[in-house]
Amino acid sequence: MTQASPILQHIVFWPLAVWIIVTAVGVVRLRSIVRSAACLMTCFVGIGGMYLMLHAEFVFAFQILVYVGGIMVLILFAVLLLQRAAGEELRHHNEHGGLALLVSLGFLFLFGKLVVFADTWQAVGGALPGRGTLVWTGHQFLGRYIIPFEVISVVLLVAMVGAIIIARTRGPER
Amino acid sequence: MSGIGLHHFLGLAALLFCIGLYAVLSRRNAIGILMGIELMLNASNINLVAFARFVRPEEPQGQIFALFVMGLAAAEAAVGLAIVLAVYRTVKSINVDEISVLKW
Numbered sequence: 001m002t003q004a005s006p007i008l009q010h011i012v013f014w015p016l017a018v019w020i021i022v023t024a025v026g027v028v029r030l031r032s033i034v035r036s037a038a039c040l041m042t043c044f045v046g047i048g049g050m051y052l053m054l055h056a057e058f059v060f061a062f063q064i065l066v067y068v069g070g071i072m073v074l075i076l077f078a079v080l081l082l083q084r085a086a087g088e089e090l091r092h093h094n095e096h097g098g099l100a101l102l103v104s105l106g107f108l109f110l111f112g113k114l115v116v117f118a119d120t121w122q123a124v125g126g127a128l129p130g131r132g133t134l135v136w137t138g139h140q141f142l143g144r145y146i147i148p149f150e151v152i153s154v155v156l157l158v159a160m161v162g163a164i165i166i167a168r169t170r171g172p173e174r
Numbered sequence: 175m176s177g178i179g180l181h182h183f184l185g186l187a188a189l190l191f192c193i194g195l196y197a198v199l200s201r202r203n204a205i206g207i208l209m210g211i212e213l214m215l216n217a218s219n220i221n222l223v224a225f226a227r228f229v230r231p232e233e234p235q236g237q238i239f240a241l242f243v244m245g246l247a248a249a250e251a252a253v254g255l256a257i258v259l260a261v262y263r264t265v266k267s268i269n270v271d272e273i274s275v276l277k278w
Contacts, residue, residue: 006177013178017186024190027209028197040209047190047216050183054227056237059219059244066244071212071251078205078255082262093200094271100199104192111188115181132237140234152245159249167256169263 012053020046033079041072056132183224191217204258204268208251215247 004012023046026039044067051060130136141149190213197210219240226236262268265275 004177009177013182017182020186021189021193024193024213027213028193028200033203033205036206036209040212043213044216047220050186050220051223053178054183054223056223056227056240059223059237059240062241062244066248067212067216070248074251074255075205075209078258081259082205082268094202097200100196103199104196107195108188108192111191112185115184115188131231131234136234137237137241140238144234145238148242152242156245156249159253163252163256166253167259 009053012049016046016049016053019043020050034076037072037075037079040075041068044068044072058132058134058137061134180224180228183220183228187217187220187224190214190220202269202271204261204270204273205255207270208254208258211254212247212251215243215250219243 020043023039023043027036027043030036030039044063048060048063048068051057051063194210194213194217197213198207201207201210222236222240222243224236226233226240230236258268261273265273267273
């Protein structure tokens with residue numbers, strides 16, 4: 001796998017990063033919850049682009065399938081079912097906006113400090129060929145990571161049954 | 175001019191995580207809060223994949239556990255939205271500051 005030139009990397013990275021951040025801010029600040037959900041979907045697509053940049057092709061495919069295809073449909077269905085509650089309203093944010101901003105900026109400061117002064121991680125260059133492909137991921141899942149793989153299948157089954165039981169209406173009345 | 179390195183991805187993920195945290199803390203709407211949680215999970219995933227790519231390219235953990243996080247996020251979204259639906263049916267509201275049934 002050849003390494004892309006640095007200039008090309010910058011050309012791909014910065015627009016993607018701006019795209020992700022702008023749509024994420026849209027998720028937080030937009031008044032209409034439907035528009036927020038649309039912003040979230042474009043944000044997920046941008047993050048998928050980041051996975052492609054990191055040579056994680058299967059993670060990219062999974063991102064599009066699970067997030068854009070699955071979770072977004074779930075959220076949009078919930079918004080449609082709760083249209084009266086999620087629709088036009090005066091206040092979409094609570095009264096602790098300033099405090100929330102303060103806490104978020106504090107966390108950003110901490111993370112920024114960690115990232116800037118992170119010399120404990122020795123970055124080695126160059127992706128190994130064949131990493132992140134479907135065949136490689138399948139071998140990992142059914143080889144070394146078979147126990148977590150089976151456990152997460154059970155977790156997904158339990159979550160699915162639980163979600164159906166919680167969300168269904170009981171009895172004939174509605 | 176050096177290329178894009180680990181720090182760029184870590185910085186982006188930190189920013190994304192803080193935006194998600196702000197959404198969780200400031201939104202009134204339960205669905206908006208769930209969307210913030212999804213943003214935070216995505217930020218952690220970017221970190222996992224970036225570390226897998228730049229620090230230990232020979233080990234599979236980063237990408238594999240990013241996939242596990244995605245599966246758990248799907249389960250979390252399904253159960254969370256089901257709970258929101260059930261709450262709406264009882265309280266007739268999904269604004270979290272009006273849902274205070276457990277608060278005496």
